[in-house]
Amino acid sequence: MRRPVRHGPRAGEDIWSGSWVTERLGVELAGDESLPGLLGLALRRNPKRAHLLVSNVLGKHVPQSPSVVYGHGVALGRRVRELLGDSAEDAVVLGYAETATGLGHSVADGLGVAPYLHSTRRPVVGTATAGGFEESHSHATSHLLLPEDPSLLAGDGPLVLVDDEFSTGNTVLNTVRDLHARYPRGRYVVVALVDMRSPTDTGRLDEFAREIGARIDLVTTASGTVRLPDGVLEKGQSLVARYEGAAGGGRASAGPSGPVAQFPTPPGSGADRRLPGSGDGHLPQGTRGVVESAATAAWARPAASGPHPADGPGRATRVDLRWPD
CATH class of the missing domain: 3.40.50.2020 (Rossmann fold)
Structure with missing residues (x-):
């Protein structure tokens, strides 16, 4: 299966289907005809549920206009x-x-x-x-x-x-x-x-x-x-453990479409490292700090490829972020 389009789908390209979890765990969505366009399944690191319902139209996890x-x-x-x-x-x-x-x-x-x-x-x-x-x-x-x-x-x-x-x-x-x-x-x-x-x-x-x-x-x-098939929670936990083990100490993302990225832990960071900014004066340092630094750097430099032809008035310009090695 092709990876989801990270910068937003262009004409003729595949969009995220959310079928990775269905193929491996047998979890299925059934319902209205419009449901597949609204929702897909991801793998969840959670002791109570093996699956996560991921929206295709919220723009939170899957790129959307x-x-x-x-x-x-x-x-x-x-x-x-x-x-x-x-x-x-x-x-x-x-x-x-x-x-x-x-x-x-x-x-x-x-x-x-x-x-x-x-x-x-x-x-x-x-x-x-x-x-x-x-x-x-x-x-x-x-x-x-x-x-x-x-x-x-x-x-x-x-x-x-x-x-x-x-x-x-x-x-x-x-x-x-x-x-x-x-x-x-x-x-x-x-x-x-x-x-x-x-x-x-x-x-x-x-x-x-x-x-x-x-x-x-x-x-x-x-x-x-x-x-949900029988034993899905145990199967899901085993699947998460398998891909986290393969991540080599970083944090493996096992969804929405499968193990698509490894999120390395910034050197020297941990639960005791804090950043200012929240209501209690601190935020945990970790992935959020990496994202903010990468976003700031990406925003500061012009996109080498220029705007996508589909971009225009009323559309957001897309910026690709890369996790540091």
Whole structure:
């Protein structure tokens, strides 16, 4: 299988298909006709899941045109505005870190009048926490809500919760449970690019809405399910270990399309090396520092090949980054 196109697909070139995990682990996506264009599978280093659902339209992991990224969010926001009618004027939009922060912002733009807040995983000194919840399947499970205006979530208008995919519903249920206890309201709208809940999970949202005495609507672009064969978690962990061992001490990337790169650890870096800049005054030094240094250097020099013929007004210029040896 060809490697994914790193600088963005040109006419006639392959785009990332996400089939590498399916071929090796037997994990499959089944659902709406539009699902393969929205979603693919990657291998995940996680004790709870072997697979990771990776969006083709968020621009977070797979190159995508900004107009496509923004357009999907705005389209969902317009559907929410139509659903809410006059009450859209009182809505607040909440996006989930890290993947859906940009999606949530574009949904808020589609609504047209709604203020926007996204969750964070890092506390900020001097900022009061307005809420918090757990994302049980994530690599970092705790989310915090730190609005500049503490009254942002205290209204009784609709709360619109935006995530890239709706897999079990646990994250949304945990969010609503926490916020409803603090700031009860009569209506919630859950927005996601894809609804990937199993039949067992599908009815839980309705049951929970009855339990708290509120209405919860769901707005998505497509729906489907993930088919997991027996023993997939163990197979996935074995596959991750195999490619990490082959990386020779660096960090191997085993997705989205397979082991495509080795991310070397900068000399002398480690958990005890910190950089200034976060809410608590420090950030861990490591891959992020390498990326920022490479991006700064790439931005400072003109592209030798010039702009791609497809680039033009309203399109982002692509810059290729190379990891240091």
